[in-house]
Amino acid sequence: MSGVAEEDDLRAAEYVLGTLDESERATVARRAETDDVLNSAIAAWEIRLSPLAVLVSPVTPPPELWRRIEQSLGAPVVAEARRPARRSFWESLGFWRGVSGAGFALAAALAVLVLLRPVPPTGPSANLPSASAVLAASPGGPPAYLAEADTNGRLTLHPLTHVAVASDRDLELWALPVGGTKPQSLGVLRAAGGVATLPQATQAGMQLMVSLEPRGGSPTGAPTGPVLFAGRLARL
Amino acid sequence: MALAYPLTMPALARTPIRGNMPLRRPSYSARRLRESVTLGSLGNDTGNSGESTLRALLERCAQGDRQAFRTLYDMQAPRMHGLAMRITRDTALAADATHDAFIQVWRQSVRFDPERGAAGAWLTSIVRYRALDIARRRIREKPGYEPPEQEDESPDALSQMISSTEGAALHRCLDQLEPDRRKLILRAYADGLSHSELSESMGTPLGTIKSWIRRALIALKECLSP
Incomplete structure (x- = not known):
């Protein structure tokens, strides 16, 4: 094992053991996101050292903790079964408030989420659409959504059919700029469609996608489920 | 109109992820955990x-x-x-x-x-x-926060490790460490003490603590490898 590899392996071991200070921990965690070798070393150490966990006596958590977790995740199980409509994204905001410790990581994740607001009433000040896209399951297939972007980069999504989604899933809207490889989340869809803000200046030719995600949207910031509908914005 | 983007991304649907991952920054290159992690004698089901x-x-x-x-x-x-x-x-x-x-x-x-x-x-x-x-x-x-003193692990707690195959192997390897080094590893893992906290609580210089821990970890890895 080379010196560098051995150093990384020991760093991984210290990370798992828990002896690193705050900034050292953050550095290792950040590096492991892109360094597969370091990542594997951490996984191996997690397995090696995990039997030590039996040394720690179990402690019954406070009785209200389960309720707090449920609140953070959205509707409780019982209420969920009775609800015909899918939960709106706003309800999952409890999650963002509830996760106290993960603050900065979540702030970063939240920064790319543009929440879909209800379509405002169309008034005289409303901008005319400057580009539009039809989102379909296959190019030229039956349209599922009509997307209209105005000159301010506002995107309005109109559902054209009813898209049924299992109660434990949500649909999420993504934008992929021309030549881009990283779709950007525009938010979790509501049955009634909504308004999202597009990354400016990259409108024409931009691809829009709707993917199937766990409830509340992709946990990673990138699509994790199949892309169900897609279409490309064209200037009007 | 051809789409530059595939309509389904099955490869992304079940990407292994591990506990050490924080909520990840948006990254479209979903990374798969390497297969190289040795699971043979460590991650199996026996005794667990x-x-x-x-x-x-x-x-x-x-x-x-x-x-x-x-x-x-x-x-x-x-x-x-x-x-x-x-x-x-x-x-x-x-x-x-x-x-x-x-x-x-x-x-x-x-x-x-x-x-x-x-x-x-x-x-x-x-x-x-x-x-x-x-x-x-x-x-x-x-x-200024001072962590309360912790008791050493009781022999009873240590013997609980033997209930699983992996735990028994680790227990045997810990047994081969010098008592001071073993204590360091156990306190670090269970109490989550940092290098400097361990140094303070044990009255041992920081550099010594760091190198003792590293040597103990190297010894454990060697002892555990098949």
Whole structure:
């Protein structure tokens, strides 16, 4: 094992053991996101050292903790079964408030989420659409959504059919700029469609996608489920 | 009109993810865990009857089954909360850590790879890392904070490790370490003490602590390798 590899392996071991200070921990965690070798070393150490966990006596958590977790995740199980409509994204905001410790990581994740607001009433000040896209399951297939972007980069999504989604899933809207490889989340869809803000200046030719995600949207910031509908914005 | 983007991305649907991963920054290049992790003698099911149940529950969580999540909570919350309590030594902070850990478990269960077969270790890592992050932040925010003295591990607690094959192997390897080094490893893991906290609490210079721990870790790895 080379010196560098051995150093990384020991760093991984210290990370798992828990002896690193705050900034050292953050550095290792950040590096492991892109360094597969370091990542594997951490996984191996997690397995090696995990039997030590039996040394720690179990402690019954406070009785209200389960309720707090449920609140953070959205509707409780019982209420969920009775609800015909899918939960709106706003309800999952409890999650963002509830996760106290993960603050900065979540702030970063939240920064790319543009929440879909209800379509405002169309008034005289409303901008005319400057580009539009039809989102379909296959190019030229039956349209599922009509997307209209105005000159301010506002995107309005109109559902054209009813898209049924299992109660434990949500649909999420993504934008992929021309030549881009990283779709950007525009938010979790509501049955009634909504308004999202597009990354400016990259409108024409931009691809829009709707993917199937766990409830509340992709946990990673990138699509994790199949892309169900897609279409490309064209200037009007 | 041809789409530059494929309509389905099955490769992204079940990417293994591990406990050490924080909520990841948006990155479209989903990375797969290397297969090189040695699981042969470490991650299997023998002597660890809870492992297959945990895997099944995580798989159901990944499908959005809240009932399975509740069962998983009932099964694992005391163990995970115990780890959080020990590291944070604070009821409210431990509750935060356990809360955050379960949210992460639910959201990332879709990425847990059952083939990897180390569900218990995955859950342990998630809550320990959360608790460690919270404990470290407290050190920054309250520099004068002194952790209470902890008792050494009782021989009874250590002997519990023997109940699983992996634990027995680790126990045997720990036994080969010098008592001081063994104590360091146990306190570091269980109490989540940093290098400098260990140095202070044991009255040993920081550099010595660091090198003792590294040597102990190298010895453990060697002893555990088949």
